[in-house]
Amino acid sequence: MISIARSASAKHPARPGLLGLLALLLTWLLALPAAAEDGYDLWLRYRPLPAPVLKQYRDQGTQLVAPADTATQRAARDELVRGLSGLLGRAPALAAQARRDGAIVVGTPASLPQLAALQGELEGLGEEGYLIRSTRIDGRAATVVAANTDMGALYGSFHLLRLVQTGQPLAGLDLREAPKVKVRVLNHWDNLDRYVERGYAGESIWDWHKLPDWLDPRYTDYARANASVGINGTVLNNVNTSALALTPMYLEKAAALASVFRPYGIKVYLSARFSAPIEIGGLATADPLDPAVRQWWKDKADEIYRTIPDFGGFLVKANSEGQPGPQDYGRSHADGANMLAEALAPHGGIVMWRAFVYSHEEPDDRHKQAYNEFVPHDGRFADNVLVQVKNGAIDFQPREPFHPLFGAMPRTPLMMEFQITKEYLGFATHLVYLGPLYEEALRADTHARGPGSTVAKIVDGSLEGHALTGMAGVANIGVDRNWSGSHFDQANWYVFGRMAWDPHAGAEDIARDWARMTFSTDPAVVEPVVSMMMGSHQAVVDYMTPLGLHHLMGRGHHYGPGPWVEGGPRADWTSVYYHRADARGIGFDRTASGSNAVGQYAPPVAAQFGNLDTVPEEFLLWFHHVPWDHRMASGRSLWDELVLRYDRGVDYVRGMRRTWAALEGKVDTERHHQVAVFLGIQEKEAKWWRDASIAYFQTFSQRPLPEGAAPPPHGLEYYKSLQFPYAPGDGK
């Protein structure tokens, strides 16, 4: 069609026949299948900008000066061409130097001599930072993206595109950005058979069987999406892993993925099974102090780095939930981690050693066990070990107080582990934006070195002066066309990346960026969407586990309400262990009169949480067993407040449905429809949570429902009878 148009316009300028051509073009255009709005593009959705702002950006994107001599440079230039072509409706003219005002100039002092003058300004931006500045280059007004490295320039290119996508002016720019955290990784809980533990977006995107030969184009789009938010590493396999992931066949496959990710600055990591020396090495032991075992890991590391020269390192789940580990041999977590660290150190690799451990013997409140096991080893971990700590002490509940390990291991770099996939949060169909959860955890004050000792400062290393820092997110990615199982779950991948880059960033600002990039820059869309998102976390807390309740989900799969779950292999896998409801009241006494988990926090925090008068109401039943008639801040009794919180959660979802319904016509039909249906499921399930929970807890409280609260439509036995043997993601 281009050639037709060109020849027509060259030979027959502006004559009536052109109208016919135009009409033909239009009809063909309409006949072509429209690019489906199926969510595959994620936030890298480069649709044409609205006409009113188009000219402004075109004047500032007349040319693109961006070298393409390395793979990362090509990635940056390709992304800018793709993005600007889509957003501005025409491809930018590529040029070796700026010849007109309005050029976009991207590079490093090494790749573009024009940028040599900026050398001094780049100090302090490190290997991943960049600056974006409105300045003059080659005597022309230009927008410059400059960095010390190609990767910095790629990150800056994505930032520049984000500015255009979100409608920010490009005039007078003077931005400096560098990540505050060094290791920003996704943890894929993906098995080698493509099953994803706690995955609600379909099976694993890693098509192991066809690797290394077939490199699905999706792998490149995965890398683009991650680089666009600053994620620089990915652990390919589940923490509950087979040792086979470390065999040559799988290393070759991992190397193929690494080759796709490398230009985007993404390192490949692998989960390592601690007993691999036995299972694939033929040794009789995996004792970390055994010389043969140590040598086996050194040889394995050498082999891995021959295959993947920039391999990132190992993630390890040891002595937890049945996984093997150093304690099997009477050794400590530090012994285990340091053995692997020793093998990786010559190659620059790191160990991410998970602190999510709890004893098989249940000697104590599970809340306390990670602290008990790790604090004694503070200072004993090798320099290239990060201890990876979940945000809370139980397990990715809708709301948890911050993990007491934060602030308790000053001599050890602690890495944050957030869950992006919504294991305990209703799976893919519930709209829950996790930005507020992450923000709450990161802004929590540990008081470890006095007021202001936030979790964010521990994670970014600034509180204790650690250089090795990290944040991990358990991925919510699968083969579903929209990657994350729902359109709104894409925002959780996005906000994880942005907060890993800057743990002090604000959840609402990020939500606004995401909504603009993903749906529309129209404020009539953006503001309602951001508003829905920002309240959605509190809503799920309300309709599932209000006032500090936790771990009340169905057994195993964690789908739907199961506050009645009891029995089975261990008490701390039941609901009754956590809510402890009885005729007197409800809640887990973790004060000095109970398990004294509060004692693991710094004294000011312990004092606050341990006192019924000062504990925040959102953690009330987390730390205290409270009588049903306890007077709440609202003046209501605990029982009445509990019921009203459940109702409030349901009401919020109902409100989201109304808000979303009003956006019909402002959001494309395809995505609008799916979100609308999912919100319908969420309302149905929020009611189910409320009704089942109230039906159950009322058997203890023996109190009437407060005025205005509707009784559950079914008896308790109905709710208890519901079974979901094939709920997704439960590990089978």
Place this chain on the structure above:
Amino acid sequence: MISIARSASAKHPARPGLLGLLALLLTWLLALPAAAEDGYDLWLRYRPLPAPVLKQYRDQGTQLVAPADTATQRAARDELVRGLSGLLGRAPALAAQARRDGAIVVGTPASLPQLAALQGELEGLGEEGYLIRSTRIDGRAATVVAANTDMGALYGSFHLLRLVQTGQPLAGLDLREAPKVKVRVLNHWDNLDRYVERGYAGESIWDWHKLPDWLDPRYTDYARANASVGINGTVLNNVNTSALALTPMYLEKAAALASVFRPYGIKVYLSARFSAPIEIGGLATADPLDPAVRQWWKDKADEIYRTIPDFGGFLVKANSEGQPGPQDYGRSHADGANMLAEALAPHGGIVMWRAFVYSHEEPDDRHKQAYNEFVPHDGRFADNVLVQVKNGAIDFQPREPFHPLFGAMPRTPLMMEFQITKEYLGFATHLVYLGPLYEEALRADTHARGPGSTVAKIVDGSLEGHALTGMAGVANIGVDRNWSGSHFDQANWYVFGRMAWDPHAGAEDIARDWARMTFSTDPAVVEPVVSMMMGSHQAVVDYMTPLGLHHLMGRGHHYGPGPWVEGGPRADWTSVYYHRADARGIGFDRTASGSNAVGQYAPPVAAQFGNLDTVPEEFLLWFHHVPWDHRMASGRSLWDELVLRYDRGVDYVRGMRRTWAALEGKVDTERHHQVAVFLGIQEKEAKWWRDASIAYFQTFSQRPLPEGAAPPPHGLEYYKSLQFPYAPGDGK
């Protein structure tokens, strides 16, 4: 953009500004993400026709007269609008009657009074047939699609679109079509956890967890694709099924799918677990002669039909490979099938009872067991029972002689079961067109009623006068974007549907239609593609299991060569059981001197297969144990011929790579690249098959390779050492 263009052309006809507008349109058009050629569209790929033929079709598609008062009528009209808009570059004008020459008129005498005159012509077309005729309607030249039912008209609409897609002239049409087989069903071996047994295209497209609320638009596209080739039923769940598929929760989900499929004439069927009365009914037995069991199934059938009024019926795998069945209670397959048939009969449902059974005690050559178990019950099955028989007696091998049951049960309607998914055929990456395999099986002459008693005539009921007839295909469908795991595997879904509609159709004609619809109408593409496809089946036979060898694949997963497989729970799950290679020769003696499986065929067939001089070479080692030095038709020894057949298979794949490479630029980049990479994998694996097989069999033959044959690059131990614990589809 439409409104811009309209106002511009109205106010400023044909002036220079229009050029700019045209340029703007073009750049925007180019900036829009092009509809990716990712294969999602299957053969319903309605891309604009090349300009030279466009006018002809436009003149014959000036208007569309097609009522849309029922869901099926709307499906037909929507498909015609979608198809013609895409193919002709503009939407057809909808009209209540033909007002211009060149109308397309679609309907039934009931839906369109204009078609009443055709009433007589529709006799004999039944409930699914149609005619397409160039005639005059409302006094205008028109192309008419007429049928007795809305479904017939929908089938005819797809046929008309196929004519346009494949570039057939629409002048002088006079086609009459009706299916020759009544029940044309896909068998999904999909588990309720979305795992697909023998699935190589990703997990199940049925998202059970989100059903019944979320109806993925893919379900509609699945129905369109099936209806376009005449498939009128789908068994949603695996034959190895959980009884839970029959519980209310899953029936509600199945009903939601049925509601999507209904307008497309596709009935939902379920696999029924024979022991369901125990597992979900609370009974102590599943004995088919027990009155309580019979009542349970009647009640269950009543319940199902209340939920799904047009439910198709049950598919049952009983007393086979560990599945429960009537023999557990000393009853026969007929007893079991008739009990279910009795429950379904009042509602018009049918039972498809699989003949793929073999004893746990291995009393005899597995080849003979289905015959031994079923033939004695011929005439004892209820009227609404079909016995579903695989094309061969072993299990979907690359090539098998026809199943001896065909022709041996004249009083029972036998349904064909083909495998579409490539369990024993290299999985998704091997290009193997199954049309020739299906054709070979259907055209095989059973001699049951003398010469010409083909399997096709048994399947279509004409040989014995059965009205209930059927063909089943084990689906190759999963969530992969291209549905089938590879672009060429779509052709196997397509050819299955076409041959289920007409078991006498030709594989090459169907391949040509498919290639035109899927890739291009350019003969420079179509003919090489069809040529690749038509030889691909013989090629895979050659490089995997030449000359009648069979069942030599890796244990369990059936991936790659495993001729050395021996031991394990039962002999007939090993390779050595089937090839019986020894120092003297190779092959399974199934003549009277051996297992005498040939005795199950009609005498002329038994005589042919049982005689070393007359057995077709492609079945030589299937029926005979043959000395290594046996002189073949080529004049070569068996050993030399065997080696050369392996080489021939590899050479064919190499040739397909060359052919495909030459099509670069003639096929879109995205699909061309994937096919090219897959052909590379196929060549690598074809060599692996050849080399491993030769290395193994040479240990018996002790003969040198014939001149020109390259020795295997590795020793036998290398090939035996390869392990694939996570190969897809092996049922875990």
